[in-house]
Amino acid sequence: xxxxxxxxxxxxxxxxxxxxxxxxxxxxxxxxxxxxxxxxxxxxxxxxxxxxxxxxxxxxxxxxxxxxxxxxxxxxxxxxxxxxxxxxxxxxxxxxxxxxxxxxxxxxxxxxxxxxxxxxxxxxxxxxxxxxxxxxxxxxxxxxxxxxxxxxxxxxxxxxxxxxxxxxxxxxxxxxxxxxxxxxxxxxxxxxxxxxxxxxxxxxxxxxxxxxxxxxxxxxxxxxxxxxxxxxxxxxxxxxxxxxxxxxxxxxxxxxxxxxxxxxxxx
Amino acid sequence: xxxxxxxxxxxxxxxxxxxxxxxxxxxxxxxxxxxxxxxxxxxxxxxxxxxxxxxxxxxxxxxxxxxxxxxxxxxxxxxxxxxxxxxxxxxxxxxxxxxxxxxxxxxxxxxxxxxxxxxxxxxxxxxxxxxxxxxxxxxxxxxxxxxxxxxxxxxxxxxxxxxxxxxxxxxxxxxxxxxxxxxxxxxxxxxxxxxxxxxxxxxxxxxxxxxxxxxxxxxxxxxxxxxxxxxxxxxxxxxxxxxxxxxxxxxxxxxxxxxxxxxxxxxxxxxxxxxxxxxx
Numbered sequence: 001x002x003x004x005x006x007x008x009x010x011x012x013x014x015x016x017x018x019x020x021x022x023x024x025x026x027x028x029x030x031x032x033x034x035x036x037x038x039x040x041x042x043x044x045x046x047x048x049x050x051x052x053x054x055x056x057x058x059x060x061x062x063x064x065x066x067x068x069x070x071x072x073x074x075x076x077x078x079x080x081x082x083x084x085x086x087x088x089x090x091x092x093x094x095x096x097x098x099x100x101x102x103x104x105x106x107x108x109x110x111x112x113x114x115x116x117x118x119x120x121x122x123x124x125x126x127x128x129x130x131x132x133x134x135x136x137x138x139x140x141x142x143x144x145x146x147x148x149x150x151x152x153x154x155x156x157x158x159x160x161x162x163x164x165x166x167x168x169x170x171x172x173x174x175x176x177x178x179x180x181x182x183x184x185x186x187x188x189x190x191x192x193x194x195x196x197x198x199x200x201x202x203x204x205x206x207x208x209x210x211x212x213x214x215x216x217x218x219x220x221x222x223x224x225x226x227x228x229x230x231x232x233x234x235x236x237x238x239x240x241x242x243x244x245x246x247x248x249x250x251x252x253x254x255x256x257x258x259x260x261x262x263x264x265x266x267x
Numbered sequence: 268x269x270x271x272x273x274x275x276x277x278x279x280x281x282x283x284x285x286x287x288x289x290x291x292x293x294x295x296x297x298x299x300x301x302x303x304x305x306x307x308x309x310x311x312x313x314x315x316x317x318x319x320x321x322x323x324x325x326x327x328x329x330x331x332x333x334x335x336x337x338x339x340x341x342x343x344x345x346x347x348x349x350x351x352x353x354x355x356x357x358x359x360x361x362x363x364x365x366x367x368x369x370x371x372x373x374x375x376x377x378x379x380x381x382x383x384x385x386x387x388x389x390x391x392x393x394x395x396x397x398x399x400x401x402x403x404x405x406x407x408x409x410x411x412x413x414x415x416x417x418x419x420x421x422x423x424x425x426x427x428x429x430x431x432x433x434x435x436x437x438x439x440x441x442x443x444x445x446x447x448x449x450x451x452x453x454x455x456x457x458x459x460x461x462x463x464x465x466x467x468x469x470x471x472x473x474x475x476x477x478x479x480x481x482x483x484x485x486x487x488x489x490x491x492x493x494x495x496x497x498x499x500x501x502x503x504x505x506x507x508x509x510x511x512x513x514x515x516x517x518x519x520x521x522x523x524x525x526x527x528x529x530x531x532x533x534x535x536x537x538x539x540x541x542x543x544x545x546x547x
Contacts, residue, residue, distance in 0.1 A: 087547050089440045089459075138278070143547075147385035148331060148357040156328030255456065256547035258357060258385035259425040262454055 007124045012036035013132070014205035015069070015169020018193025019049030019102060020245075021058060023203050026223035027192050028062050034207055034219070040121065042169040042189060043069025043134040045114070046102035047082060047095075048241055049193055050231035056110040068117035069134040069170070070141040074099070075106050076114035085141035088255035095253065097238060122163075126210025128185075131163035135170040144168050144188055146175035147260035154179060154186040165214055167206075172250075173197065173261060174204045176216045185214050192221070195248040197265040201225040202248070271530035272477045274485050274503065279524065280331070280492035281545055282324040282356075283505045286312045286348065287337030288498050293363050295393070296403045297433050297468040299506040302337045309509040310498040311337075314344040318351060320496040323520045325355045331545070335361040335505060346374055353382035359546055361429065363404070364390035364412035367419075376422035387546055388419055389427045389458070395439075395446040403433060413450065420452045427456040427546060433468075458547075461540050463533040465506050472532035479538065480529075489543050490527045494520055503527035505544050 012031035017024050031039050041064050046052040059066055068076075070083045082099040086092050106114075119140065121132040136142035137157045154177065157166050165185040174190030189206040190196060196204055202220045209215040229242040240251040249266040250257075257265070288309035291302035301308070321332065332352045339345055339360050352358040360375075379386040390412055394400040397409035419426040428443055440459055447455035464470040485491065490503035500514045501523035507513035512530050516522035529538070536542065 087543060088457075090444075145385075147383070150325070150328075150330065150356040150384060152325045152355070153328045153330050258546075259379070259387050260385040262425055262456070263423055265454070267454060 005122050005124050006038065008037050009126055010036055010207065010209045011038050011040060011123065011125065012205060012207050013040045013042065013167055013189045014192045015042035015134070015189050016044045016172055016191025016193045017041065017055050018044060018047045018191065019052040019055060020193040020228055021049075021051040021054035022225070022228050023192045023221070023223045024055060024058055026221050027203070027205050028058070028064070030219060030221050031205070031207070036207060039064045040132060041066045042132055042167065043067045043117070044071040044169065044191070044193075045069070046071050046075055046106060047098040047193075049228060050235045050237060052102045052105040053107055053110070056113060060113075065121060066117050067121050067132050067134055068114065068119050068140070071102070072114040072117055073140060075103055076111050078103075083141055084253070085135075085143065086253065086256055091253050091255045094238060094240070101235070101237060125165065125208055125214065126212050128164040128210060128214050129162065130165040130167060130208070131161050132167045134168065136168055137161050137166060141170065143171050143256060144186070145171050145173065145258050145261055146177070146188070147258045149177075149186060151177070151179055154184065157186075158184045165208075174206065174218050176218070178214075182213055185216070187216055190218070194244055194250070197250040197254070197261075198248055199266070200248040201245060269476060271528040272475055272480055273526040273528055274488045274490045275526050276524050277486050277491040279324055279327040279329050279494055279520070281333060281489075282320060282329050282331075283333045283335060283493065283495040283508075284312060284317050284320065284348070285309065285336060285495060285497040285505070285508050286317060286334050286339050286342045286345065288312065289337050289509070290341055291336060291338040291363065292341065292366060293338070293405050293408060295405070295467070297431060297462055297466070299463060299466040299468070300509060301466040307337065311342060312496065312498050314348060316496065316498070317348050320520055321352055321355050327520070329356050331357045331359065333359045333361065333505070333544075338363055338366060340366050340371065346378070349375070349386070350378050353378060353384055353386060357384040357387070359387040359389060361389045361391070362415075363408065364392075364415035365408055367415040369418060372415075372418045372422055372424070375419075376424055379424060386424070387427060388424055389429045389546070390415055390419070391429050392443070393430055393433055395442040416447070416452065417450060420450075425454050425456060427458055429458045429460060431460050431462050433462045460544070461536055461542050463506055463536050465531065465533040470532070473535055474532055475529045475534050475538060483538070488529075488537060489545065490529075494523050496520065504533075506533060507531055
């Protein structure tokens, strides 16, 4: 059966909710104010934050269309770990804590719902063919950092998947690259569950518009991060997680950052 | 003898250039390809061959490029080659850290600043203390490598220390992190690799059989997405490069984009540990 492709002109896209329901609510309200016709989430609803059980109901209540992330896949399947793709012992130490917490706090009904999420979505943004995925079009946990995603790889993804625009998340850092005079685009929409390692607690998502060329705007959203940081502490999750929300600097899961992106952070 | 199982070719994600062959100023006790200063058994890669491989790899959508050897900084054209590589993809140089000068570190920092893609320098150490390290790598190597780590960090290059488990216990990773933070490095980066039964650490060991791979996704092996260009041909594995049984082509990359035999005892280590020679 051919894939159904929605036709849109202006959409909001975010990724990496990471069990941060306060940030999610703030982003959904912001997207509504900016007249997004539809809202898309590129996956990873759990991990890191204190409220995995509040995320899926919020997404469903707002009609958000969701792509499955590696976290969602692992939680749905009852896998042994989050399959985040870390190779570093320190990254994996914190990943194990987050994953066990998320699994324990995800209701069975949400797990069943996570299992139904598609690995990719396609929309038409005006005349442009948009492919949405979590990590990369070829692998759910591939990290597409700006400094390690060559133009040649983007062209390959676009050609292999018959797309003009590829949207992804998984790294937590937003970036956009237009290729070949705007004929092709790669956009990492970033994450809303933790800040962008830039020294501010705000989070980022993307608004894409067909104007008629593809226009990408990254939107900064402030939310009540202090409430979330206190909840992290109250739940006994690592203090490092709360510190990241308060300061905007990543303290964990940064060992796999390339030198370029790592150098922009404090740790 | 049974036929070795194979890893599929999935995509060219990582291109490795064995730029100095097995030419190295050190002679480490466990060296993966028995590199050293005297009569290297695998010659240096011609710069023109390296450039052709980069162009081929770019057209194939390569994700990242690695320079190794031997000691890559002994190659006469290493800087222009790294510059060319950074025009294609994120690039990593694996060094023993003992031939770095301030001028070379300055030049690398300049290349990193001017490039769209990330430049990574991996510096090999085998122990966080000089005595243990130098027993494996040679006298004075710890001090010189640590000096290189400081020089690179001071220039914002954020080096990755790469260590094997040869001299360490379960706390190896933590001890290396402590070494780096003790040096005042605020973004410590450490990669630990298992010891492979190859090169000077060659040991008779089991080989993989098809039944060992039942239920295992062979596409997850690094050799499914890696090709290595050396002076005498193209290989699927950086540590088996130069071994006749591992050679996939004696010409360009295109002829080497086919399944690779998992024939060596080192393949058992990769399968068992899930190790990757990539940065992460």
